[in-house]
Amino acid sequence: MINLHALMLFYNVALTGSVTEASKRLNISQPAISAQIRNFEKQYNIILFEKKGRSLVLTPFGQKLLKPTEKLFLLEEQIESMIEDYHKHPQGKLRISGNYLATSFLIPKWASLFKQRYPQVEVEITTVNSQAALEKLTNYESDIAIFGSSEITNHNEPHLHFMELYQNEFKFVVAPNHKYANRQISLEDMVKEPFIMREEGSATRKKLIEVCDLQAVRLPKIELQFNGINEIIQAVVAGYGVSFVSSLVASPFIERGELAIVDVIDVRITNNIVLCSHDRGVLESYIRDFISIAKTVKEAEE
Structure with a gap:
């Protein structure tokens, strides 16, 4: 059976970059840490660290071993957390x-x-x-x-x-008095309008970019950007710009007459x-x- 204690020492030395820092973190003497890591290396005929100046750096095999070791001790933390939650x-x-x-x-x-x-x-x-x-x-x-x-x-x-x-289908939405409300238009015309969207990297914004790329249409100009969907909806309801949002989010506003859908030709995106x-x-x-x-x-x- 593999020596988990020695692996834990290796992991902490790798994380902190030195035996000294690992010793402080674990409250175990430096000589004890060094000796157990050396014994582990000797037992399996491997080299985990090499000295560069005053620092210890991982060997290529040490780097390879680090990731699964990290997963092992993260799992240990999760098990401890589950036991703590149980109590x-x-x-x-x-x-x-x-x-x-x-x-x-x-x-x-x-x-x-x-x-x-x-x-x-x-x-x-x-x-x-x-x-x-x-x-x-x-x-x-x-x-x-x-x-x-x-x-x-x-x-x-x-x-x-x-x-x-x-x-969940994505919809282009506008205020009910917008010129495109309840109309069918091209994506090329749609993207000329000022858009209100979530931040870069959001799933909905990625969907909009995919739609534009697919039809070789330039990306719209994002005039307002929010981190939340509610804020986007409220801004569109207030009468400024358009947005591309989840139908699950937009449906209650559409049913109350606060938003209207724009039917953009050849755009059907579901999630x-x-x-x-x-x-x-x-x-x-x-x-x-x-x-x-x-x-x-x-x-x-x-």
């Missing part, structure tokens, strides 16, 4: 990660219904991008992840369960919203119930 929250703790759309417009209602049923269960909701939401679930840092499936580069995880919730969890058989009953609540709400809306 801190005897009635349970539900950790949900989701993209901005999910945590702003979907999860709040589900979480409210859940807390009415499970008032003693702690609920922690984290907003991250879609890729990070999936990674947090994969790394057991969350129990449920909700995100846009098309924003994920790789989700072929056999131990995860995916449930499609919504087919399925999925709920992802670990295999149902290993989930606590309250996590399964949260998933059931999300499913029930979705079915009631259809």
Whole structure:
């Protein structure tokens, strides 16, 4: 069996860049750290560090070993955190990660219904991008992840369960008195209008860029930029500019007559919203119930 203690010493020396700093961090003497790392190298006939001046640097093999070692001790931290949560929250703790759309417009209602049923269960909701939401679930840092499936580069995880919730279409929206409200126009005409969008790197903004690239149309000028969808909607409702937003977000405003759709020719972009969890058989009953609540709400809306 591999010497995990020696690996932990190697990891801390690699992180801090010196035996001295690792010694302070771990409260273990420098000679003890050096001796155990040397014994580990000797046992497996490898060299992990080499001296350059007064510094220790990783050898190529040491660099290669660092990444899986990092994963190993991050997993250890996660296990410790799970045990701590178990003692801190005897009635349970539900950790949900989701993209901005999910945590702003979907999860709040589900979480409210859940807390009415499970008032003693702690609920922690984290907003991250879609890729990070999936990674947090994969790394057991969350129990449920909700995100846009098309924003994920790789989700072929056999131990995860995916449930499609919504087919989310992106829409161009304007104020009801805008000249293009409820009209069909070309993308070339649409992009001449001042746009209100989220920050660079947001999923919706990436979708808009993809649409323009696909039709070889110049990118619109972003006249106003916000970090939140609500702010964008309110700015468009107030009568300035246009935006490209999720239909899930825009629908209530359209139904109330506060926004209008612009039908842009040959632009049909969808992004399925999925709920992802670990295999149902290993989930606590309250996590399964949260998933059931999300499913029930979705079915009631259809």
